[in-house]
Structures are given as structure tokens and as C-alpha cells.
């Protein structure tokens with residue numbers, strides 16, 4: 001059994017397969033020199049820096065369950081209790097997100113009426129939401145169309161768009177409601193409006209977590225004491241020795257009778273099953289001849305790039321400190337950063353007590369041109385922006401720029417149909433599976449959930465063909 005890609009998708013599929021049937025002989029090919037793909041952690045002196053993801057959601061439960069399966073539960077930490085919540089920049093100020101506003105739904109009314117983020121007209125327009133009829137059809141629409149239609153332009157521009165952009169580094173005029181905010185889209189259909197959905201959920205106690213949150217439900221997230229790399233290391237430890245091949249970019253795959261030929265560095269190897277677990281750009285190439293429809297659909301999935309500028313600064317160099325986990329920046333503020341995350345406020349063990357570790361996100365789908373700048377230029381921009389937003393002065397104690405090119409697949413309107421075509425074609429091809437964060441969710445939890453489903457399907461197929469232990 002070959003698994004192509006040593007990111008979270010490939011690794012978790014491999015670990016799930018091994019757990020389901022330890023007799024399956026696995027070989028995982030990773031093109032790079034290390035495992036983890038976009039997940040990586042670096043310890044630089046006293047600072048622990050997550051290069052990509054820094055926490056995962058416990059919903060769906062796939063990620064937390066997997067951590068328990070791997071025996072990693074003792075290494076998990078919760079976000080710190082103080083300062084939970086995020087802010088939104090408005091006229092150069094960091095304004096708290098209204099209490100109870102989670103992603104795109106206000107679970108409390110009063111904070112929405114008091115927030116300085118919205119004008120009086122914006123608040124009145126928001127209040128109309130209850131009386132706006134839901135759309136009749138089941139067509140996908142963009143996040144911006146949905147929010148404009150239901151809550152008005154101000155709620156979109158000043159609250160939802162920067163929050164959604166912070167997660168997906170996306171253009172909300174293209175971002176698909178059905179595949180990124182499915183729960184909210186369903187609430188509209190089921191209850192007629194988000195206000196009515198919220199009233200029903202309040203009465204049944206379903207919104208208790210959301211009502212106590214701002215921006216994200218931080219209580220539902222977990223991180224690793226030693227950074228997210230602990231998850232990757234934990235998975236790697238669970239795999240059989242010799243099953244991982246680093247620096248082995250796979251060039252092609254092709255069927256040969258009821259076997260598959262995997263070609264890497266000009267060497268052909270034969271396997272009874274291949275799991276492709278690479279991002280769209282690589283998958284397009286690998287699947288081109290064997291799954292042309294899937295490959296063509298994958299070519300339509302755009303991916304955004306981002307740079308994270310990490311600064312460690314002395315707490316005394318911040319003249320306007322804010323007790324928050326981070327902030328997001330609406331486009332209308334005309335700034336050159338997307339979001340900032342105070343890693344040392346969020347988690348313990350990231351920096352010494354009197355230092356602050358900040359990760360600032362730049363680029364994304366809306367400001368890709370910024371990524372043409374040099375690391376020095378990006379760092380200078382971030383220092384300038386943080387100077388204006390939090391009164392940062394002095395020289396940073398550490399500065400790092402981490403670039404992720406084409407790392408964030410964009411779930412645009414129509415994504416669900418595109419993925420159905422991909423899944424259906426792959427399902428028809430015997431001995432081939434495909435899993436990626438470009439399909440059914442970008443977060444760590446949905447990626448692991450997909451891996452689990454793929455592994456179960458593979459084991460069932462192998463059992464059916466009686467090949468389970470033939471490698």
C-alpha cells in the first residue's frame with residue numbers, strides 16, 4: 001500500500017490504516033525533507049513558534065479522538081482562560097467583537113446593539129434579519145451574498161468578512177456558504193432566519209458555548225504543549241519503522257492489471273492500492289491520466305498563499321497592550337495585514353513572561369501582491385502596522401517570516417458539486433483513493449475525519465479483494 005504525501009492527510013490515513021489492519025504493509029512517500037506539510041513548529045531560544053496551525057477544534061471529534069488513540073492526550077493544553085476572544089480593527093482601534101458573536105451569528109442581541117463596530121443604520125439593518133425570507137432553492141451562494149442579504153453590508157464588511165478571511169484567507173465574494181458555513185446555511189432553511197434559530201437554540205440551551213464566546217469558541221480548541229509538531233511526531237511514532245520515505249517526490253502513478261505502479265526518482269514500485277494525499281497542484285498531475293475528470297476539477301480549485309511574520313517583543317515595548325488572543329483587519333481599513341495572533345497570550349510556554357510572541361498574517365486571496373516583497377520589507381510593514389495598532393516601539397527580539405505558497409485551498413461557490421465529481425470518479429477506480437484538505441474541510445479535525453473515512457474504505461476494499469496482507 002502506497003501513501004503519497006506526508007502532510008496531515010497522508011500521515012493520519014497511514015496511522016488509521018495501520019490501526020485498522022496492522023498486517024497491511026505501508027510505504028509513505030514524502031517529497032520534502034520533513035513530515036507535516038504545512039504543520040511545523042520551531043523552538044528558537046526561549047520562543048516556541050508554530051509555523052502554521054497552532055490549535056485544532058474538538059468539533060468534529062475526529063482530531064481529539066485521534067490524539068487519544070495515539071496516547072497524546074497528556075500533551076494537550078487549553079487556550080489560556082484570560083483574554084479569550086478577538087478584536088476587529090475599526091478606524092485604527094482594536095474593538096472587541098460583540099460578546100456571543102461567533103463566525104457569522106449573533107447569539108446575544110444587546111452586545112450587537114452596543115458595539116461601536118456598526119453605525120445606527122447598520123444596527124437597524126441587522127435587526128431586520130428576522131423578517132428576511134430565506135431563499136427557496138438549494139443553490140450555493142457566496143458568504144458575502146448571504147450576509148449582505150440577511151444582515152446587511154456593514155455586518156459583512158466590518159465583522160463577518162474579516163473573521164472569515166482570518167480563517168480561510170479568502171475572498172468572501174467567492175467563498176461558498178454550503179461548504180464553509182453549512183451549519184448557518186441550514187439554520188436559515190430550517191428556522192427561516194438566524195434570529196429565530198438563535199431564539200430556539202437559546203431556549204433549548206444549545207447555544208450556551210456560543211453565548212459565552214467572542215469570535216471563536218476557544219473552549220472547544222486544543223493545542224500541544226510542545227507546538228503542533230507534537231501531533232505529527234505522535235503519528236510518525238505510531239507508524240511501523242521503515243514505512244516513511246522522505247525526500248521522495250512521486251512523479252507518477254499508473255495502473256498495471258490489478259496493481260499500481262508508483263514512480264519516484266525514476267524507480268517503479270508496485271502496490272495493490274495507492275492513497276494520493278497531496279495538495280491540488282500535485283494531485284492534478286498525479287491523477288491526470290488515471291482520473292482525468294477529478295484532475296480537471298482539481299485544477300479549478302484555487303489556492304491562496306500567505307506569509308506569517310513572527311515577532312517576539314518585550315512586553316514593555318507595547319504602548320497600548322490589549323488583553324486579547326488576536327485581531328482581524330477588515331479590507332476597508334486599508335491596512336497591509338490580515339490578522340494578528342498573540343501566541344503568548346493564547347498558550348502558555350510560548351515565550352518568557354515579560355515577552356510577547358505575535359504572529360501576523362499577510363497576503364491571502366485579497367492581497368497576494370504583498371507576497372512579492374522581501375522578508376525584510378514584510379517585517380518592516382508589520383512593525384509599522386503594529387506601531388499604529390498597539391503602539392509597538394523598539395526593535396523586536398526576534399523576527400521570522402514564514403511563507404506558505406498555495407497552501408490554503410479556496411472553497412469557492414460550487415465547491416460541493418466539484419468535490420462530488422472528484423469523489424465519484426475516484427470511487428470508480430479500483431485501488432485508488434484520494435484525500436486532501438481541498439475536499440471536505442481545511443481544518444485539522446475535518447482532515448483527520450476524512451483520513452479515517454478513507455482508511456476504512458480502503459480496508460473494506462482490500463478485505464473484499466482478499467489482499468489485505470499482500471502489501
Ligand SMILES: Cc1cc2nc3c(=O)[nH]c(=O)nc-3n(C[C@H](O)[C@H](O)[C@H](O)COP(=O)(O)OP(=O)(O)OC[C@H]3O[C@@H](n4cnc5c(N)ncnc54)[C@H](O)[C@@H]3O)c2cc1C
Pocket residue numbers: 004005006007008009010029030031032035036037038039051052053054055056057248249250251277278279282306404407408435436437438441442443444445447
Ligand atoms: C498558515 C496556516 C495556518 C493554519 N492554521 C490552522 C489552525 O490553526 N487550525 C486548523 O485546524 N487548521 C489550520 N490550518 C489548516 C491545516 O493545517 C491544513 O489543512 C492541513 O495541515 C493540511 O494537510 P494536508 O496533508 O492535506 O496538506 P499539506 O500539509 O500541504 O501536506 C501535503 C504533503 O504532500 C507532500 N507532497 C506534495 N506533492 C508530493 C509528491 N508528488 N510526492 C510526495 N509528496 C508530495 C508535500 O511535501 C506535503 O508534505 C492552517 C493552514 C495554514 C496553511
